[in-house]
Amino acid sequence: MYMTKDYVNLDNARHDDQRNVMSTIVEDGVCPFDEEFLANYHKQPILRQGTFWTLTLNQWPYEYTRVHLLAIARQHVETIDELEAGAAEELFDHVKWAIQEYQIDFGGLAMRFGDVRHNGASVNHLHAHIIVPDKDKPADAKVKFKIS
Ligand SMILES: [Zn+2]
Numbered sequence: 252m253y254m255t256k257d258y259v260n261l262d263n264a265r266h267d268d269q270r271n272v273m274s275t276i277v278e279d280g281v282c283p284f285d286e287e288f289l290a291n292y293h294k295q296p297i298l299r300q301g302t303f304w305t306l307t308l309n310q311w312p313y314e315y316t317r318v319h320l321l322a323i324a325r326q327h328v329e330t331i332d333e334l335e336a337g338a339a340e341e342l343f344d345h346v347k348w349a350i351q352e353y354q355i356d357f358g359g360l361a362m363r364f365g366d367v368r369h370n371g372a373s374v375n376h377l378h379a380h381i382i383v384p385d386k387d388k389p390a391d392a393k394v395k396f397k398i399s
Contacts, residue, residue, distance in 0.1 A: 257367065257368075257375050258276065258277075258280075258281065258282045258283065258367075258374065258375050258376070259273045259276050259277060259283065259367070259373055259374055259375065260367045260368060260372065260373055260375070261273050261274065261277070261373075263367075263371055263372060263373040263397075264373055265311060265313075265373075266311050268311075269310070269311045269373070272292050273373065275292070276292060279291075282327055282374075282375070282376050283374055283376075284323050284324075284327075284374050284376035284378060285327050285376065286305075286325060289305075289323070293307065293310055294310060295307050295308040295309070295310050296308065298320070298349075298352075299345060299348060300325070301325075301341045301344070301345065302325070302337070302341060303324065303325055303326075303334070303335065303337065303338040303341045303342070304322040304323065304324060304325060304338070304341055304342055304345055304379075305322070305323045305325055306320060306321070306322050306345045306348070306349070307320065307321055307323065308320060308321070309321050309380070313382060313394050313395065313396070314392075314394070314395075315384055315385050315388040315389075315392050315393070315394050316382055316383060316384060316385060316394055317353075317383045317384065317385040317386070318349070318353045318355065318358070318381065318382070318383035319380065319381070319382055319383070320349055320380070320381040321378050321379070321380060321381075322342055322345050322346075322378060322379040322381065323376065323377075323378045324338075324376065324377040324378065327376055328376070328377045329364065329365060329366075329367075329375055329376065329377055330364045330365050330377065331362070331364050331377070333377070334377070342379060345381075346360055346381055349381050353383065355381075355383050357383070357384075358381065358382055358383035358384065359380075359381075359382045359383075359394075359396070360379060360380070360381055360382075361379065361380045361382060361396045362377070362378070362379040362380065363398055364377060369399060370398060370399065371397040371398045371399050380396065382394060382396065
């Protein structure tokens with residue numbers, strides 16, 4: 252079983268209010284992306300839900316993004332090899348939906364996996380990011396997706 256500290260990594264929090272929510276999660280000792288607990292911490296609308304993924308807005312979008320969505324695995328899995336057959340296809344279906352819904356003509360799809368102490372993620376529950384930089388951002392500003 253997992254230790255409480257393994258569900259989130261406070262070192263990877265990017266905002267004070269995010270760190271506060273994550274501290275509460277540590278106290279509660281639960282995985283914040285598990286469906287029975289998600290609504291306790293995640294206050295963004297659910298956009299879409301399939302068999303394998305829940306598509307929602309990132310509560311703390313990266314700086315210089317126009318769109319930042321999360322596809323959160325519906326089961327508690329931590330690595331890609333734990334996903335069932337069909338999960339990858341459904342993920343791309345959500346991305347295609349988002350491309351239509353948000354009129355996306357460029358962006359990135361990123362997913363960390365494995366040990367949250369090393370992969371740079373804040374939550375130890377598999378999720379993918381759909382990231383669309385803001386065209387109006389400063390020319391020298393970059394959207395940064397950290398791994399490690
Ligand atoms: Zn979980």
